Amino acid sequence: MSDPAPPGEPRKRYVFDDPRNVRRVLWTFYAACALVFGAEFFMHRHVEHPWEGLFGFYALFGFGAYALLVILAEGLRLLVARRPDYYDD
Amino acid sequence: MISVAPFIVFLVGALLACFARGRVRDAIVVATPIVGALNLWALDGSAPTIITLFGRELILVEVDRLSMLFGWLFHLAAFLALIYGLHRPNKLEQVTCLLYAASTMGAIFAGDLLTLFMFWEGLGLTSVFLVLARGTRRSEKAAIRYLLMQIASGMLLLCGIVVLIGQGRSLDMAPMELEGLAAWLILLSLGIKAGFPLLHNWITDTYPEATVTGTVIMSALTTKTAIYVLARLFPGTEILIYIGVSMTLFPIFYAVIEDDLRRVLSYSVINQLGFMVTGIGIGTNLAINGAVSHAFAHVVYKSLLFMSMGAVLHRTGRIGASELGGLYRTMPRTTVMCIIGASSISAFPLFSGFVSKAMVMSAALQSGHEWVWLALLFASAGVLHHAGIKIPFCAFFGHDSGLRPKEAPRPMLIAMAIASFSCIFIGIFPGVLYGMLPYEVTYQPYTFEHVVTQLQLLLFAALCFVVLRLTRLEPAERPGVNLDVEWFYRYMLPRIARALRATLSRARLASGAAAEQILGAGIGLVTRLHGPRGVLARDPLGSYALIVIIALFAVVLVFELALGSR
Numbered sequence: 326m327s328d329p330a331p332p333g334e335p336r337k338r339y340v341f342d343d344p345r346n347v348r349r350v351l352w353t354f355y356a357a358c359a360l361v362f363g364a365e366f367f368m369h370r371h372v373e374h375p376w377e378g379l380f381g382f383y384a385l386f387g388f389g390a391y392a393l394l395v396i397l398a399e400g401l402r403l404l405v406a407r408r409p410d411y412y413d414d
Numbered sequence: 415m416i417s418v419a420p421f422i423v424f425l426v427g428a429l430l431a432c433f434a435r436g437r438v439r440d441a442i443v444v445a446t447p448i449v450g451a452l453n454l455w456a457l458d459g460s461a462p463t464i465i466t467l468f469g470r471e472l473i474l475v476e477v478d479r480l481s482m483l484f485g486w487l488f489h490l491a492a493f494l495a496l497i498y499g500l501h502r503p504n505k506l507e508q509v510t511c512l513l514y515a516a517s518t519m520g521a522i523f524a525g526d527l528l529t530l531f532m533f534w535e536g537l538g539l540t541s542v543f544l545v546l547a548r549g550t551r552r553s554e555k556a557a558i559r560y561l562l563m564q565i566a567s568g569m570l571l572l573c574g575i576v577v578l579i580g581q582g583r584s585l586d587m588a589p590m591e592l593e594g595l596a597a598w599l600i601l602l603s604l605g606i607k608a609g610f611p612l613l614h615n616w617i618t619d620t621y622p623e624a625t626v627t628g629t630v631i632m633s634a635l636t637t638k639t640a641i642y643v644l645a646r647l648f649p650g651t652e653i654l655i656y657i658g659v660s661m662t663l664f665p666i667f668y669a670v671i672e673d674d675l676r677r678v679l680s681y682s683v684i685n686q687l688g689f690m691v692t693g694i695g696i697g698t699n700l701a702i703n704g705a706v707s708h709a710f711a712h713v714v715y716k717s718l719l720f721m722s723m724g725a726v727l728h729r730t731g732r733i734g735a736s737e738l739g740g741l742y743r744t745m746p747r748t749t750v751m752c753i754i755g756a757s758s759i760s761a762f763p764l765f766s767g768f769v770s771k772a773m774v775m776s777a778a779l780q781s782g783h784e785w786v787w788l789a790l791l792f793a794s795a796g797v798l799h800h801a802g803i804k805i806p807f808c809a810f811f812g813h814d815s816g817l818r819p820k821e822a823p824r825p826m827l828i829a830m831a832i833a834s835f836s837c838i839f840i841g842i843f844p845g846v847l848y849g850m851l852p853y854e855v856t857y858q859p860y861t862f863e864h865v866v867t868q869l870q871l872l873l874f875a876a877l878c879f880v881v882l883r884l885t886r887l888e889p890a891e892r893p894g895v896n897l898d899v900e901w902f903y904r905y906m907l908p909r910i911a912r913a914l915r916a917t918l919s920r921a922r923l924a925s926g927a928a929a930e931q932i933l934g935a936g937i938g939l940v941t942r943l944h945g946p947r948g949v950l951a952r953d954p955l956g957s958y959a960l961i962v963i964i965a966l967f968a969v970v971l972v973f974e975l976a977l978g979s980r
Contacts, residue, residue: 341742354873357869358874358877361866361869364866368862368863369863374784376784376788381870383868385874386791386871387798387870387873388877390791390795391799391876393792394666394670394795394796395882398671399671401667401668405671406671406892406894406896407895411894411897411905413908
């Protein structure tokens with residue numbers, strides 16, 4: 326990471342400059358994912374729609390929707406992206 | 415108890431602020447929404463205020479549950495923005511904010527369409543100065559485009575009103591069938607201000623060009639006033655469901671590829687308006703409650719997000735995702751409050767979006783619109799992407815930009831703290847908001863099932879982000895323009911005009927003296943008006959204002975004629 330600290334001063338280290346702390350956050354996040362997915366087994370479902378009742382519907386939909394969104398947006402970028410000074414005003 | 419029309423408090427506040435300076439003016443400015451709130455409290459349950467103008471009865475103030483809810487909301491929004499603005503007190507900005515808030519108060523308490531129209535125009539004519547106050551060439555041009563769109567919306571509303579009067583129909587703010595010219599004109603007018611697809615572009619064009627404080631209050635008032643009027647005039651109008659769904663969907667793709675973080679939030683405004691418009695279109699009690707409560711929650715968390723990005727812009731002078739990053743190091747408070755706003759808009763449990771958005775979704779399923787529900791679910795994952803993750807991550811985490819700005823100034827922090835508190839308060843105690851809604855609420859947001867399924871949706875969408883990030887498949891942020899509807903009036907129209915001018919000048923060369931004289935006279939007139947010593951060239955804004963005034967005058971004339979013909 327390139328941090329332009331003023332010369333002569335020791336570079337101050339912040340919490341996420343330490344990769345261990347980033348890993349801690351990530352593992353907490355994975356644990357939370359596992360926990361809410363596991364809760365599916367203990368949930369008494371009274372669904373308003375049959376799709377909702379499919380096993381892991383919300384988790385899979387969330388993951389898939391995000392992936393689809395990013396892919397489609399990249400396609401949109403090919404169509405509509407122009408240089409910053411495109412509008413000559 | 416003594417009370418006045420809510421807009422009068424803000425008008426008086428603006429007038430006093432005009433003549434005050436320094437800390438006295440700041441005190442007046444912050445006190446105005448507080449006095450306004452006391453007045454609103456006294457106003458609750460009072461009889462309509464009716465005045466007679468040009469021989470016509472105008473219902474200046476009419477109070478019911480819906481207008482009261484929006485009244486409280488807009489007082490809160492104005493209060494937040496005015497405190498926030500104290501980081502760099504600016505008379506033009508403060509007075510404009512107060513006048514703009516006055517217009518909103520007038521519009522939501524208007525008891526008939528004609529009163530609504532007066533304040534409807536006020537919304538555009540006042541807020542445009544919040545764009546101009548930025549003081550750049552870019553913002554000036556954006557302001558003119560903004561003004562044209564707002565005036566167009568006003569003209570359509572007025573045309574609708576004139577047709578209604580011509581047909582001898584009532585101007586009450588009562589639900590109307592979407593039949594006949596008048597209803598369509600009015601819907602189109604509301605559509606501009608509410609950001610319907612193809613009419614939406616002024617939002618993403620203007621909001622990122624306004625001042626740091628201006629964007630905060632503009633994002634709160636204009637579009638939500640339109641939502642309020644839609645909820646009054648067109649509840650249960652089916653076409654709104656499909657308009658609303660498309661509004662939730664198309665902006666999320668633009669938000670993914672947009673670099674300017676305030677423009678990302680502007681696309682996000684349209685996406686959120688989509689949820690409200692869908693709810694109004696479904697029109698059941700649950701759906702209307704959902705739409706209205708979502709408007710309430712949205713104003714607070716979107717203000718919070720715009721405030722946090724405003725703080726970043728204020729401190730670093732940059733707002734592009736590609737040029738920011740790592741600011742959590744020196745702006746930790748702003749970071750935390752931005753994350754609170756991001757969690758609220760993403761609808762995490764215990765935050766305000768969770769208790770409001772779910773009502774619209776549930777109403778979609780209960781009324782048999784399963785595809786609508788599925789699309790809204792997709793849009794919810796999209797909200798998590800651009801507002802939940804992209805905004806805080808690109809600004810405060812991500813790659814280290816090397817920027818080490820100071821923490822946001824105290825007034826900004828105070829305003830953000832109040833907004834953060836409100837987001838969490840509504841999230842934990844939804845009963846307070848539910849108790850103010852137009853219909854009785856039986857909806858229960860905090861069931862084990864709802865909490866788990868919502869967390870599954872959000873956390874696994876976030877998991878996808880983590881996977882893309884770790885595998886370096888997440889697309890990089892790149893600065894640039896993304897073509898939108900504005901292409902027609904910012905690119906194509908100027909080119910057509912230039913081509914026309916070139917053709918005309920060729921015609922002038924080829925034609926005889928007569929044509930030359932006519933053209934010469936025309937050019938002479940333009941030179942006299944706009945040339946170095948021209949009347950209209952003294953200040954470009956003055957001439958635009960003149961055009962607007964002439965247009966308004968013409969409309970009043972038409973209107974008087976229409977009245978006279980009855």
